[in-house]
Amino acid sequence: MTSMTLQAKAGGPLRRGLRKIFIDSKVPLVPLGIVVASLLVAVFADFLVLYDPLAIDPGAAQLPPVFADGGSWAYPLGTDRLGRDILSRIILGTRVSLSIAAATILLGGLVGTALGLLAGYRGGWVDALIMRTADGFLAFPSILLALVLAVTVGPSFWVVVIVLALVLWARFARLVRGDVLALKGRDFVQLARVAGASGPRIVFRHILPNVLNTLMVLCTLQVGWAIIVEASLTFLGAGVPPPTPTWGGMVSEGLDYVESAWWISTMPGLAILLIVFSYNLVGDWVRDALDPQLRNI
């Protein structure tokens, strides 16, 4: 019995090879491939689309995807209720969604990290002021803020980015501050002070590199969050306004037709799932790869 299980475990050369690539090696090939592909798609979306993603064709409305009954290769993922090609809209939506995520994380991450470093290192009233403000922003309903802004200045790409960044900076600040507080008391920071290093030098040279791991992981995890919140905002009409295709918008557009044309919501939904999942896995890998304890000499 034991020998049989061992044999089954060892498997054939193909299975061993596959296991080596996908399980033993630490690089998450599939998610990493999806992340890279998503970035390429976002950049070259204009060349990749099969149809004009905005072109309405009432004659081709609600066509099913190729693998469903009545589908054809002409529209591989089917069409929506206005006859727009879903695949082309997902491709262009990749650019919109990832741009929003990137802009949000860049903006919120920079502001949040800077304020978190300041709060953690300086302490005292500076810390209290920054962190209570952060708490306020975390407690503030971002959807409500987005609705107010959408009504007053009109919904746009930048409204979404600013609303997301307003919440995101607080998350970065809180996390970074916590790390700084822990690092500040460490002996190597004390010794840097003994060596005559100035405050900014200690923060940027000794503390920041130790926070980078956490930052990288938070960044990759927030890609998924940004895409999902952007989807909710678009669903409420406070997101990127139509006709610009966004994944969240596409999901909400198709909701009324789920029984007759399930693919309209499902396809962009799968895209969200795939991207969020992939970015999270890559985030885990980045964390491990950045850990010097695991790095070889």
Added chain:
Amino acid sequence: MPETTTSTPLIEVRDLQTHLFSKRGVGRAVAGVSFDLHAGETLGLVGESGCGKSLTCLSVLRLNPQPASRIVGGNVRFRGDDLLTKSEAEMRQYRGKKISMILQDPMRALNPVLTIGDQLYEALILHRGLRGRELRDAACELLERVRIPDPAAGLAAYPHHFSGGMRQRVVGAIAMAGNPEVLIADEPTTALDVTVQEEFLELLKSIQQQDGLGILFVTHDFAVVARMCDRVAVMYAGRIVETADTDTLFDAPRHPYTQALLRSVPDVSRRDERLFSIDGQPPSVFAPLPGCSFAPRCEHATERCRSSAPPPVQAGGRSVSCWLYEEKP
């Protein structure tokens, strides 16, 4: 360098007082500490945990934790310059360049995400303004000096590639990067095992002989004191109760606390005897006693000891703060 006479101490601490500020009130953690440290000399600072040794060391560099503590009185002079009146920017010219420090735990003293080289370079850039080829050579030289095998490879290594003893030597190398005149060593060997400890002490001694370094050596290990120190200051409850040459102190300890401390050192040759321990606890820093702070644990204590604190009595290069020695110092 205003070196007037050879007897001018490198470091002169007079009546240094550092208080802790917490919800429990004001804690007199360093309550009037005085000592001198001369070039080429090792002064041991001995005392039990919590007596204020580390805070004294940090106060000398003005790196006592703030705002939890504040230096409220006294003087710290380096070659006659009053350090307590310097600005933060001026203090940075002393830290690492004139006065350096190493800490107890080498496992935590190095930045885990920077290579050994980066950490050495930083100190060298900061203190000597070196760059390029010179920088690398100086770093290699420092590692060689602390006897790290294969210094060139050592520069590219991360701290976790090194053992505890090697790390403490690297910490030593970083501390020496600015060619300081004073090294404050806060229990540098406590976290090392005995053989590694011996190696490190020997290294410190040889560096001291080459550079004429003044070392303030904090420890609670009398074996290390006997091995390293020229003079010893015994600290109790925020005060130095006795200062003497190492030999004198071991031969004829005067302060009852010093006597008790030396009696509680385990002797390997008399292993079946019960270890001596001092009854009671040191007073809380938040509730200072009106008299001698050792009085409640002292077998010689009189009414006078409990009511007023004894001043230090100087005689023959030694000093003791105890009413027992008032008339015949």
